[in-house]
Amino acid sequence: MFDVAVFGSLFVTLFVIMDPPGITPIFLALTAGRPAKVQRRMAGQAVAVALGVITVFGLLGQQILDYLHVSVPALMIAGGLLLLLIALDLLTGKTDEPTQTKDVNVALVPLGMPLLAGPGAIVSVILAVQHASTATQQVSVWAAIVAMHVVLWVTMRYSLLIIRVIKDGGVVLVTRLAGMMLSAIAVQQIINGVTQVIRAG
Numbered sequence: 001m002f003d004v005a006v007f008g009s010l011f012v013t014l015f016v017i018m019d020p021p022g023i024t025p026i027f028l029a030l031t032a033g034r035p036a037k038v039q040r041r042m043a044g045q046a047v048a049v050a051l052g053v054i055t056v057f058g059l060l061g062q063q064i065l066d067y068l069h070v071s072v073p074a075l076m077i078a079g080g081l082l083l084l085l086i087a088l089d090l091l092t093g094k095t096d097e098p099t100q101t102k103d104v105n106v107a108l109v110p111l112g113m114p115l116l117a118g119p120g121a122i123v124s125v126i127l128a129v130q131h132a133s134t135a136t137q138q139v140s141v142w143a144a145i146v147a148m149h150v151v152l153w154v155t156m157r158y159s160l161l162i163i164r165v166i167k168d169g170g171v172v173l174v175t176r177l178a179g180m181m182l183s184a185i186a187v188q189q190i191i192n193g194v195t196q197v198i199r200a201g
């Protein structure tokens with residue numbers, strides 16, 4: 001009742017797209033200044049949001065996109081623009097006034113979506129679910145999705161130990177580096193979306 005090839009293929013694909021090591025500095029930057037308890041809760045909230053979004057799109061993704069008349073390239077461009085706005089906040093230091101509302105928002109956007117549950121991950125899951133023609137393959141697909149989110153949670157949860165080592169100065173540096181990385185990811189995502197629009201035209 002388990003297809004190792006299907007599981008491995010989707011897990012590796014999601015690992016590359018969601019990039020747990022790469023998300024670590026961004027997570028540290030966005031949660032800097034919060035109490036450790038709040039940071040741990042935010043890690044769980046972000047993963048829960050991402051899993052929820054991925055699950056919805058895995059079950060109803062194509063129908064949702066068709067109903068809204070939204071193309072995959074449009075989804076990519078929109079996600080890229082949102083990430084670019086967040087990256088600018090990181091680069092300019094506008095994430096330094098944490099409040100309880102802000103804590104919740106950061107866990108949902110951009111951590112939960114579109115960083116973790118971004119267009120790339122969503123499209124990969126939609127395609128994987130569509131191509132899983134047997135019950136065994138379906139089980140393997142959803143097992144890969146759950147396993148990937150467990151890896152994301154563990155990575156973010158224990159990356160908080162890094163803050164104790166790098167202190168405040170290191171956090172500022174990580175924040176700026178995360179902003180640069182995120183802006184590059186955002187621009188590349190926008191370019192990919194525009195390229196697909198041009199090819200489709």
